[in-house]
Every structure is written in structure tokens, then in C-alpha cells.
Amino acid sequence: MIQTTLIAEPGKQEYFMSVTFDAPRELVFKTYTDPNTIAEWWGPRRLTTTVDQMDVRKGGVWRYVQHDSKGNEYAFSGVYHESVAPERLVQTFEFEGMPGQAGLVVVTFEELPGGKTKLTEQSIFPSLAARDGVIQSGMEAGAKELFERFAELLAKLQA
Amino acid sequence: MIQTTLIAEPGKQEYFMSVTFDAPRELVFKTYTDPNTIAEWWGPRRLTTTVDQMDVRKGGVWRYVQHDSKGNEYAFSGVYHESVAPERLVQTFEFEGMPGQAGLVVVTFEELPGGKTKLTEQSIFPSLAARDGVIQSGMEAGAKELFERFAELLAKLQA
Numbered sequence: 001m002i003q004t005t006l007i008a009e010p011g012k013q014e015y016f017m018s019v020t021f022d023a024p025r026e027l028v029f030k031t032y033t034d035p036n037t038i039a040e041w042w043g044p045r046r047l048t049t050t051v052d053q054m055d056v057r058k059g060g061v062w063r064y065v066q067h068d069s070k071g072n073e074y075a076f077s078g079v080y081h082e083s084v085a086p087e088r089l090v091q092t093f094e095f096e097g098m099p100g101q102a103g104l105v106v107v108t109f110e111e112l113p114g115g116k117t118k119l120t121e122q123s124i125f126p127s128l129a130a131r132d133g134v135i136q137s138g139m140e141a142g143a144k145e146l147f148e149r150f151a152e153l154l155a156k157l158q159a
Numbered sequence: 160m161i162q163t164t165l166i167a168e169p170g171k172q173e174y175f176m177s178v179t180f181d182a183p184r185e186l187v188f189k190t191y192t193d194p195n196t197i198a199e200w201w202g203p204r205r206l207t208t209t210v211d212q213m214d215v216r217k218g219g220v221w222r223y224v225q226h227d228s229k230g231n232e233y234a235f236s237g238v239y240h241e242s243v244a245p246e247r248l249v250q251t252f253e254f255e256g257m258p259g260q261a262g263l264v265v266v267t268f269e270e271l272p273g274g275k276t277k278l279t280e281q282s283i284f285p286s287l288a289a290r291d292g293v294i295q296s297g298m299e300a301g302a303k304e305l306f307e308r309f310a311e312l313l314a315k316l317q318a
Contacts, residue, residue: 013172013283059238061218079218079238081251081261090261092240092251102240102249104263106285124172124283126265 002151004144013131014124019147021117023154028117029086029109031154038064041149044142047074056083062091078102093123101130119147161310163303172290173283178306180276182313187276188245188268190313197223200308203301206233215242221250237261252282260289278306 008015021028031037035054043049043066052063052075063077078092086109094102103125110118125131167174180187190196194213202208202225211222211234222236237251245268253261262284269277284290 011170059218059220079240079251081238081253088259090251092238092249092263094240100247102263102265104251104261104283104285106261122285124263124285126263126281126283 002147004147006140008131008135011128013128014122015131015135016120016122017143018118018120020112021119021151021154023117023158024115025086025109025111025117027154027157028119031157033083033089037153041146041153044145045149056080058082101126103130161306163306165299167290167294170287172287173281174290174294175279175281176302177277177279179271180278180310180313182276182317183274184245184268184270184276186313186316187278190316192242192248196312200305200312203304204308215239217241260285262289
């Protein structure tokens with residue numbers, strides 16, 4: 001069982017989500033940035049996620065679409081500012097259902113003893129209201145499920 | 160004489176810089192996003208600025224290099240998240256001399272009565288320390304000079 005930690009200080013337009021995986025950093029980075037694995041872990045189990053675009057390099061565009069059983073679609077997209085394998089990824093992020101609220105996500109991959117890797121996502125928003133709206137939408141439970149799926153995928157890749 | 164207004168609330172990892180130009184919004188947006196004009200206004204007069212890359216579209220990369228009289232170079236770069244002419248531009252921003260400190264800039268172009276345009280740059284940083292460092296580096300004086308040059312260019316284009 002993995003543990004996901006959310007730090008969202010009052011009054012700050014950012015939050016930090018951290019989780020430690022029992023897998024080496026190279027594998028964690030490679031899996032996190034592989035378009036072919038997104039459908040297996042990005043988002044909750046009840047939705048199907050498809051990758052419309054995902055070109056992990058400076059200026060590359062990413063766009064994921066989530067589909068529910070009723071045919072609704074939820075699209076998220078952004079661009080990569082930098083990809084420094086296996087250490088850091090910086091990208092913009094926008095929920096297309098709320099245009100004009102793009103944020104910045106800084107993902108760091110830190111090597112820990114015993115072949116483990118600590119992944120931290122810093123999400124920076126254009127306003128405190130935008131951050132709080134995302135947190136109140138149930139983001140934390142969603143992120144826990146997403147990282148559980150990611151840990152299962154890493155275990156499968158190492159089996 | 161134009162007036163530049165800086166709003167940097169204590170404890171927030173962002174600042175807002177606003178300035179009103181005596182020019183229509185279409186011209187302000189077009190000039191702001193034209194690679195051929197950057198050398199005439201982007202940065203202080205004592206430095207020469209060259210455009211290495213500037214491709215204003217989602218995923219496009221921009222990179223400017225400033226040169227001083229001693230041969231030193233200062234490079235800034237980022238990617239465009241979106242360009243919504245003539246209203247809004249969202250892009251990442253990084254001073255290459257301080258890698259790993261990328262921020263997000265949201266530029267809005269607002270039509271005012273009398274053919275004027277209010278331009279606002281919201282600069283969002285990965286930390287409060289990063290924002291305060293930029294402000295303490297003399298950013299405000301630099302921005303005033305930059306927008307004075309931009310206003311001169313707009314006047315010339317309308318002459």
C-alpha cells in the first residue's frame with residue numbers, strides 16, 4: 001500500500017503531492033512519461049483515458065481525454081516546458097472544461113535508498129481560488145487512486 | 160509618458176504588472192507577438208536583444224538572448240501554452256542562468272475606451288523566494304523601461 005501526501009498551505013496558490021514508489025528512478029520516470037502506459041494509470045478506474053497527444057520534449061503538447069460510461073468526455077492538456085530525464089518534468093496543465101485557468105506542474109523524481117523513488121508533483125495555479133476549487137473537487141482521493149494504479153503498473157513491470 | 164503599475168502582495172508567489180497604451184488592442188497584441196520587433200523593445204536600452212526562437216502558438220518555443228557591451232550573454236526561454244489573439248497569451252518563462260525556476264506568465268490585452276489597451280502580465284513563480292528574488296533584482300525599473308520602449312514602438316507604428 002502506498003502513501004500519498006498532500007501539502008496545501010492556506011493562502012498559497014499551489015499544492016504538493018508526494019508519493020514513494022518501490023521502484024528505481026529510471027523506471028519511474030520512463031513509465032510516467034510513456035504515452036503507451038497512460039491508459040493504465042492516469043485517472044480513476046471508473047473512467048477510460050485515451051491519449052490524444054503526448055510528445056515529451058520542450059514544446060511538446062500533451063492532451064488526455066477521459067470518457068465515462070455515459071459518453072461524457074473530459075479533456076486535459078498542456079505543453080512541456082522541459083523534460084530532464086530521470087529527474088524533472090515541467091509542464092503546463094489545463095482542464096479544457098475551465099479554459100483560461102492554466103497552471104504549471106513541476107514533477108521531481110528523487111532517488112531514495114533501497115531502490116525506491118519519491119515522486120513529487122508541485123501544482124501551481126493562477127489563483128488561490130483555482131487551487132481551492134481543484135482541491136474541493138475531490139482531487140486528493142483521485143490522486144490517491146491514480147498513484148495506486150501507477151504503483152501497480154510499476155510492480156507489474158518489475159515482476 | 161506611460162504609467163506602469165506593479166502589484167506584488169506580500170506572501171504571494173506572483174506579481175501583476177499593468178500598463179495602458181494609446182493604441183488599439185489588435186495592434187498591441189500583434190506587436191507584442193511579432194519576433195521582428197523584439198529587438199526594439201524587449202529589455203533595457205543598454206543591452207542588445209536577439210531572438211533565437213519565437214514561434215507563437217501552442218507548443219511553440221521562444222528564446223531571447225541579451226548581450227551587453229562586454230560580450231556577456233543572458234538567455235531567457237520558455238514555451239507557449241496558448242495564444243488567443245488579440246486577448247491572451249500564456250507562456251512559461253525561465254532565466255537560463257537560474258535553471259529549475261521556471262514560472263508561468265499570463266498576458267491579457269483589454270480594450271479600453273478611446274482606442275486604448277490595458278496590458279497586464281501576471282507572473283507566477285515556483286516559490287515566494289523566486290518571486291522576491293526577481294523583484295529585488297530591479298525588475299520593476301527594467302519593466303518600466305521595456306514598456307516605455309514598447310509604447311514608443313507603438314507610436315511609431317501608428318505615425
